[in-house]
Amino acid sequence: MNAIAIDGPAASGKSTVGYRVGRRLGFVFFDTGVMYRAVAWAVLEQGINSADDEAVGRLAEQLRIEVDAPASDLSDGRQATILVGQADVTWEIRSTRVDSIVSVVAANARVRRELTRKQRGVGLAYGSGAAGKAGVVMVGRDVGTVLLPEAPLKIYLQAPLEERARRRLRELVERGREADFNKILEDMRVRDRTDSHRAVAPLRPAEDAVQIQTLGLTVEEVVEQILALTTARLGVTPSSPDE
Ligand code: CDP
Numbered sequence: 001m002n003a004i005a006i007d008g009p010a011a012s013g014k015s016t017v018g019y020r021v022g023r024r025l026g027f028v029f030f031d032t033g034v035m036y037r038a039v040a041w042a043v044l045e046q047g048i049n050s051a052d053d054e055a056v057g058r059l060a061e062q063l064r065i066e067v068d069a070p071a072s073d074l075s076d077g078r079q080a081t082i083l084v085g086q087a088d089v090t091w092e093i094r095s096t097r098v099d100s101i102v103s104v105v106a107a108n109a110r111v112r113r114e115l116t117r118k119q120r121g122v123g124l125a126y127g128s129g130a131a132g133k134a135g136v137v138m139v140g141r142d143v144g145t146v147l148l149p150e151a152p153l154k155i156y157l158q159a160p161l162e163e164r165a166r167r168r169l170r171e172l173v174e175r176g177r178e179a180d181f182n183k184i185l186e187d188m189r190v191r192d193r194t195d196s197h198r199a200v201a202p203l204r205p206a207e208d209a210v211q212i213q214t215l216g217l218t219v220e221e222v223v224e225q226i227l228a229l230t231t232a233r234l235g236v237t238p239s240s241p242d243e
Pocket residue numbers: 009010011012032033034036037102103104106107139140141142143191195
């Protein structure tokens with residue numbers, strides 16, 4: 001199977017790196033976090049208490065979440081277009097309001113059961129070539145451990161909390177958002193703790209994951225390391241960076 005699993009804590013570079021790895025290999029890139037964010041967005045939108053397991057679980061089972069390739073005339077930096085029903089929530093799911101409840105929503109067993117089923121289906125379809133794609137790069141928290149344990153290459157990205165908070169601050173500022181470093185840092189600390197300590201599918205490296213410490217490395221250096229591992233493990237050769 002042509003599947004690469006990339007996991008790691010908040011803002012460790014999973015989506016930036018994973019997207020570029022996917023492009024160089026002609027693999028589909030799929031960010032599983034957007035689906036948890038979409039459920040969290042809907043929880044806020046419908047005024048549901050995020051701690052109400054029953055109501056949140058029911059919502060996740062009913063929600064129509066679509067993850068599409070962006071329309072070709074869109075150039076606002078999106079990697080995918082995320083729809084909840086008819087609403088384009090691509091940027092709204094990145095709000096600090098969503099950040100503050102998404103980990104609680106993602107710890108809900110019914111939410112996980114629903115999204116795991118869908119995401120594993122996507123991974124198997126693209127990973128096996130059945131969907132007419134060369135392979136898949138899936139990024140998240142539990143791709144190597146739960147979603148695609150059979151993936152032939154698993155990566156776990158790491159970076160110190162302060163560095164990750166700096167990266168997230170830079171992203172938000174680039175998008176013209178107001179952001180406070182200390183609040184980002186504190187929210188990230190809480191989210192990492194919730195993600196690592198939940199009962200179902202906690203954030204942790206798979207036993208056979210290659211761990212990459214990204215502090216001091218450029219995005220391109222991390223991408224090249226993963227591509228070298230891909231060639232070794234999957235026998236797939238990437239295109240050159242400017243193609
Ligand atoms: O971009 P960032 O790393 O900040 O977050 P994300 O990857 O968009 O994920 C948002 C949240 O969704 C995480 O903090 C987890 O609580 C949850 N998540 C998860 O539980 N399992 C996944 N496979 C992906 C995300």
